[in-house]
Amino acid sequence: MQLREFFVPSAIKLDLAAETKDEALKELVSCMGLDGKSEGILYKMLKRRENLGSTGIGRGIAIPHCRSLVVTRLRVAFGRKLSGLDFKAIDEKPVRYVFLIVAPPLEVSNQYLPVLGKIAQFGKEADVPELLAEISSPEQFIELLDAKDL
Amino acid sequence: MDQQLELLLEIQDLRMQRRGLTDGTLTDLEAEVFDIKIEDAIQSLDEKVEQLAQKLTRGVRERYRRIADKAPRVVAPVINGICYGCFVAVSTARASEADRNLRVESCEYCGCFLYHVG
Numbered sequence: 191m192q193l194r195e196f197f198v199p200s201a202i203k204l205d206l207a208a209e210t211k212d213e214a215l216k217e218l219v220s221c222m223g224l225d226g227k228s229e230g231i232l233y234k235m236l237k238r239r240e241n242l243g244s245t246g247i248g249r250g251i252a253i254p255h256c257r258s259l260v261v262t263r264l265r266v267a268f269g270r271k272l273s274g275l276d277f278k279a280i281d282e283k284p285v286r287y288v289f290l291i292v293a294p295p296l297e298v299s300n301q302y303l304p305v306l307g308k309i310a311q312f313g314k315e316a317d318v319p320e321l322l323a324e325i326s327s328p329e330q331f332i333e334l335l336d337a338k339d340l
Numbered sequence: 341m342d343q344q345l346e347l348l349l350e351i352q353d354l355r356m357q358r359r360g361l362t363d364g365t366l367t368d369l370e371a372e373v374f375d376i377k378i379e380d381a382i383q384s385l386d387e388k389v390e391q392l393a394q395k396l397t398r399g400v401r402e403r404y405r406r407i408a409d410k411a412p413r414v415v416a417p418v419i420n421g422i423c424y425g426c427f428v429a430v431s432t433a434r435a436s437e438a439d440r441n442l443r444v445e446s447c448e449y450c451g452c453f454l455y456h457v458g
Contacts, residue, residue, distance in 0.1 A: 227341050227346075231346065231349055231350065231353075234350065235350070235353045235354075235357075238354065238357075238388065239357065241384070242376055242380075242381040242384060242385070243370075243374055243375060243376040243377070243381065244374075245374055247373055247374060253373075253374075256353065256357060257353060257356045257357065257360070258349075258353045259349050259352060259353060259415060259417050259455050259457065260349070260457070262417070262419055262457050262458060280374075280375055294417070295352070295353075295356045295413070295417075296417070296424055303365055303366065303369070306366075306369060307369060310369065310373045
């Protein structure tokens with residue numbers, strides 16, 4: 191399983207309009223191609239997960255995630271906000287890179303956990319924040335995952 | 341979408357989140373990467389589920405409790421006419437209804453509440 195297989199250019203936003211954590215979640219949810227009602231349910235679930243504890247893992251990276259009935263397959267999105275967002279991250283620093291992961295409750299191939307784990311591992315690599323700041327197109331984002339053999 | 345069904349979807353998603361913390365699949369990752377306090381998170385999820393359950397009408401709540409006591413899944417997605425609670429085809433009339441998700445309905449085989457996806 192390669193991480194890059196799950197990312198599509200339309201769900202890679204290198205210049206998020208969002209100014210807050212909630213707006214960033216909504217903006218990334220809107221990349222999923224769901225109807226309005228489903229987007230609302232998904233956003234609410236992501237917020238509830240955030241209420242258990244921030245998904246900001248430090249070094250400018252957040253990985254909001256949840257399972258929800260409103261999706262039929264694992265979906266991911268990436269958003270970048272170079273000026274930073276207050277995510278109440280573990281290190282209390284602004285978040286600049288947001289990886290959104292959503293999976294259905296039932297998955298035949300059970301990809302949710304490995305994808306979440308791989309993105310967390312990717313986010314912990316020392317050079318990743320700097321490399322994510324430098325990319326200028328969704329294609330370069332995919333190339334970065336390729337280069338990291340993810 | 342029916343408001344009761346929407347509540348049931350939220351409850352189901354929260355129950356799945358709870359399950360991930362208790363069956364070991366997500367426990368380590370949530371604790372180590374996201375620094376979640378698992379016991380606190382479980383308690384918080386239980387409280388939220390109960391709050392939402394109280395908003396269900398009496399009839400739906402009673403049916404919800406009967407299902408929830410026996411199975412982890414109270415709402416099953418219907419995808420391409422198949423109930424993913426029991427993998428049996430739901431009746432064609434139901435699957436093709438234009439107003440699907442506009443009322444609360446259950447699978448006649450497994451009893452799960454049904455949510456038509458897509």
